[in-house]
Amino acid sequence: MLMLYILLSTIDQYQNHLLLTDTYKTYLIRQNLFDTADHAFRKELLNNPQAGTSSPFSLTTPDGSASTECTTENERDLKCEWEVVPAQGTSKTLFAYYKIQSPSP
Incomplete structure (x- = not known):
């Protein structure tokens, strides 16, 4: 009985x-996809x-894909x-905020 329990x-x-x-493997792949696309x-x-608001951005790698659509929060924030x-696994939705830099002269 003890052997069966063990x-x-x-x-x-x-x-x-x-x-x-x-x-954990799925998490690492998903995080790597996000970091690379970001x-x-x-x-x-x-x-x-203006790239953030003019059209969707996407990146595809052998490990999967990441895409984003942005909206303007105010004149300086997206x-x-x-x-x-991931190529194998479920999708995940993340939110990120970006500062819009003025073009350098």
Whole structure:
């Protein structure tokens, strides 16, 4: 009876470990997609401050895609809604705020 309890307990712990590992892997992929897209979007905003409101921005990598649509909060701030979609996994919606930089002379 004790051996059966130990066996079932070990199986349960292993299944929990697999679930935790899969969840963490999905989190890392999703975070990497967001960071990569956010960096590219910030570069785009530096080159063209109107890029945030003129059209949606998206970036696709082998790991998945990230896209955003922005609205102007006021003349200096953008509110962007990001949808991050890993190649395997569920999508996640994130919100980010950006300051619009005036173009340098």
